[in-house]
Every structure is written in structure tokens, then in C-alpha cells.
Amino acid sequence: MAVSVNNAKCLGCSLCVLACPEEAVTAPAGTAEIDHEKCVECLECVDNCPADAIEEVPS
Amino acid sequence: MKKTKTDALVIGSGVGGLCTAAQLVHRGLKVIVAEKLPYLGGRFSSRKYKGYAISTGAIMVPFGQTSALQEAFDLVQAQMQVREAKSRFRFRLKGGEFDTPHDNFDLMALLRFAMGDDPKVDTMASQIMRSVLWSLPEDTLSFRDWISQYTDSQELQNHYQGFCGAFLGVNSNEVTAAEVFRFMKTMAVGLRFGIAINGNIELMNALADGIREAGGEVRTRAACKGITVDHDRVTGARVEADGIEEIIEADYVISNTGPSMTVQLTGSSFFEKSYLQRLWEFGMITPVIHVCVASREPLSDFDGIINFGNTRRLVFFETPTLTCPELAPEGMHYATTYSVPKHAAGPLKLQETVEMIKLDLQDNFPSFKDAELLMVATHHGEWPSMRRWPGYPMPVKTPIQNLYNVGDGCMPRGTVGVEACALSAREVARDIAGA
Numbered sequence: 001m002a003v004s005v006n007n008a009k010c011l012g013c014s015l016c017v018l019a020c021p022e023e024a025v026t027a028p029a030g031t032a033e034i035d036h037e038k039c040v041e042c043l044e045c046v047d048n049c050p051a052d053a054i055e056e057v058p059s
Numbered sequence: 060m061k062k063t064k065t066d067a068l069v070i071g072s073g074v075g076g077l078c079t080a081a082q083l084v085h086r087g088l089k090v091i092v093a094e095k096l097p098y099l100g101g102r103f104s105s106r107k108y109k110g111y112a113i114s115t116g117a118i119m120v121p122f123g124q125t126s127a128l129q130e131a132f133d134l135v136q137a138q139m140q141v142r143e144a145k146s147r148f149r150f151r152l153k154g155g156e157f158d159t160p161h162d163n164f165d166l167m168a169l170l171r172f173a174m175g176d177d178p179k180v181d182t183m184a185s186q187i188m189r190s191v192l193w194s195l196p197e198d199t200l201s202f203r204d205w206i207s208q209y210t211d212s213q214e215l216q217n218h219y220q221g222f223c224g225a226f227l228g229v230n231s232n233e234v235t236a237a238e239v240f241r242f243m244k245t246m247a248v249g250l251r252f253g254i255a256i257n258g259n260i261e262l263m264n265a266l267a268d269g270i271r272e273a274g275g276e277v278r279t280r281a282a283c284k285g286i287t288v289d290h291d292r293v294t295g296a297r298v299e300a301d302g303i304e305e306i307i308e309a310d311y312v313i314s315n316t317g318p319s320m321t322v323q324l325t326g327s328s329f330f331e332k333s334y335l336q337r338l339w340e341f342g343m344i345t346p347v348i349h350v351c352v353a354s355r356e357p358l359s360d361f362d363g364i365i366n367f368g369n370t371r372r373l374v375f376f377e378t379p380t381l382t383c384p385e386l387a388p389e390g391m392h393y394a395t396t397y398s399v400p401k402h403a404a405g406p407l408k409l410q411e412t413v414e415m416i417k418l419d420l421q422d423n424f425p426s427f428k429d430a431e432l433l434m435v436a437t438h439h440g441e442w443p444s445m446r447r448w449p450g451y452p453m454p455v456k457t458p459i460q461n462l463y464n465v466g467d468g469c470m471p472r473g474t475v476g477v478e479a480c481a482l483s484a485r486e487v488a489r490d491i492a493g494a
Contacts, residue, residue, distance in 0.1 A: 012409065014349075014436035018106035018113060030409035030437050047097050047280075050442050 002059035009053035016045035071315030073101025074480035075466030078131035082488030084275040085134040093281040105258030110388035112258030123251040127481035135269030141253030146363030205236030217368035224374035224399035228345035238450035241473025293462035341451035344443035354430035357392040372398040373419035
């Protein structure tokens, strides 16, 4: 599995950025972006998203 | 299906939710708080990131004798670990900087500073004092238009534009003059503000612990899936945790999810038309862009709030680590900044706005170019800085009996932010206690 940001739902609040222990998420202006090289699929970002905008998808 | 009974069910653990829970357990009610996220506090929280404790919402925390937030903490014997900065406000205008200390706000001096030798300074001062102390203008005139009756000073307009953006979350043409004066009367004077020593989440954890010790229950990862109603009276809610749904039957349900979400969770057919009309007609949220900047040397050595009158979008700058070095790794600092889009009702043009904020920071703080951009957080939509514009609150009572809203969708007029949420909670608790 991998995680993917649903841009239509993402508000850019950056809670996922702060929650990621690997610093794999950034939100430079309004939408979160995940660096899949760094991502360890711990799902902290999924858990922390208030908008349910980060989804688990088959990798 | 599992069933639980309680006196009051609070949905959401933001400031409004936890303050309501504290108020109600203190009054002897059995209370359950259900929070969807794994952490407490809602938007008023904080997270550790790269060794920094970063606020996810407000940075200034109301406290002290006159604060409803403090009252909620006191009721459940929770410690409010905040520290007050030595300085209060610095207004940065074309002519330089004007500082106002904690205990002495000199309106006349500020107006002279902003308006220079404009002969209308005395009129302006007496009209402001008249409005605050004697009679408010009607709620039909924006603050920008109200000022323009008395002076054409662009610099005074710039000052109050930055003031409204920083403290009311909207532009000066988007808030009524009456609401600004109510705010000046109730919040800008007399209320003290501090910074959470270990981040906002520690405050909310302490409040939740107090609620638990007083007999209340506070759950995380417990998502409300629906509010249940029978014969126009609320009966409880369905709450899901670990994939298992539970029915919580409650005499009172207090929603801290925002008035729109409350309708969505219940079903709009239960709400009468005039309520829904009020909900949608002035249903604008206040957006804000929250940028955090880290550096070895602080970008400014002023420990209070810097408010700007001549920036593109930046309105608020505060270096919490000057007051609470605990918030950063040793020897480091970070600044919290808030910026308001040109039109609070949108479109937000986020990328363009973030570029403007960077230019504002560069113009105002030369060492910004060497600093690290820790976080850019945009607050809008379902995760705004405030769920209604100041002056356009929804009532705490819904048309459904025993179903209440709390939080910044229900800010009492003249109040904003965290303190407004705590005040809405107190209003609900008093209503329930009086029933």
C-alpha cells in the first residue's frame, strides 16, 4: 500500500506535514505533497488529516 | 450494537468542546467527549516538528481572571501553563514603529503617530471613544467606510486594515465598525494573553486530564457518524472507533464540529428554513495563511505581537521562543506569522498569496533570507481560522431541542478566536444548568 493526497479534499492545513516522522510531506502552498522516496507508510498523515484527504492506495 | 448512556455528549475536542465538558462535569453531569483525530484540541493544538513545538492554530492564549478559558481550566483544577510576553503590541507603519505596553494604551498618541499633522486627529479620537463608550454605529457600515467619514488619512486606514486582519481575521471593509468597537471594548482591553509553554496541545491535554479526574470521559479516534433525533429532540449520536459503531444516548448533545457540520451530521430536514437561511446567508469563514520561520538569531528581538499597516498580506508576527525558549531546540528561535488574503470570501489565490507573504517577510526582516521556512499552513474551507466572520455568529441553540453548537461558529459579538470559543461553551453550560 501507499498513501496518496486527494487534491480536491486537501485544504493545505499542514497537520500531515507536522505529523510525518520522516519529513516526507510538504505543503508549500495550499496542497500537501508526499515524497514517496522518504515515505515509510506509517499512516500518521492519514490519521492526522482533518479533511480525510489522504488515502491508502495500492502501490 | 453497543449502547452507552450519558448526560451530555460533546462532539469534538476543540476549545469549545473541552471547555463545555469542563463546565458540565463541574456541574455534576456525566460527560463524554468524542474526538475524531488522534490528538486533542482540534485547530487549537500543536505538534512537534524538527524539534519545534508548533502551534496548529492560534498562538496567543487568553488567560487570567477575566478569561472564560481560564475559568474552564479552574473549574476542573487544570493548570494553564502559559507565560505572558513582556511586550504587547508593536504597530509598524510608514513613519516607524509604535509600541503599546500592557497597561497603557494611548489612543491619541497612536492616532497622531498614524495621521501625522492631519487636523482631524482630535475628531477621530473623540469619535472612536464615543463609539466604544457611548453609542455604537449601526451594523450596516464597514469599519473602512466608518473611518472615511472623518479622515482621508491613508495611513490610518492602513493601520486599521492590518489591525482587523490580525485580530478579527478579515479586512477592514469586511467587518462592521460596530463589531470592531465591540471587540475593542470586550477583548482588546483588559484580557491578558500568554503563550503555551510546551505548545497548545499540552494545554488541551491538561484540560482533558482535569475533565477525566472530575469523572468525565475524553476519547480520541472516536468519529461521530451521525446525530440522532426523535420528535424534534436530540437523543444522542453514533460514534465509530476502531471500525466499531456505538450508540451513545445523551440528554444533551453539544457539537464542536461547526454549525454546518452539525446540520450535515443530523440531516438538514430536521432544521427549519429560517435557521438554514441564517446559516448559509452569512456563512463565510475567515481564512488565514500561517507561516512559521526558524532561525538561529530571532528575526526580530521584539517579544510581543508586531502588527503591520503597509504590507501586501502579512498582518501578524510573533516570536514565541523569546518568551518560551522551550518551544525550540536549544539556541534556535521560530516566528509565527499570519496573513490574510485580499478578500476573505475568496478566491484565495494561495500560491500568489504565499509569494506575497515571503516578499513581506523579506521587506520587514532582512535576515529572513537566511531563515528556514518551517511550515506554510493554509486555513480555509472546513479547517478555517474561524468558522464565521466576526459579527455574524450562529446561536448556540439549534432548532432541535437539547442540541447545541459551540466554538467559533458561535462567537459572541465583540469576541473572536479562542476566548470566543470558551465563552460559547460557558453560555451552553449555563443554559443547561438553568434548564
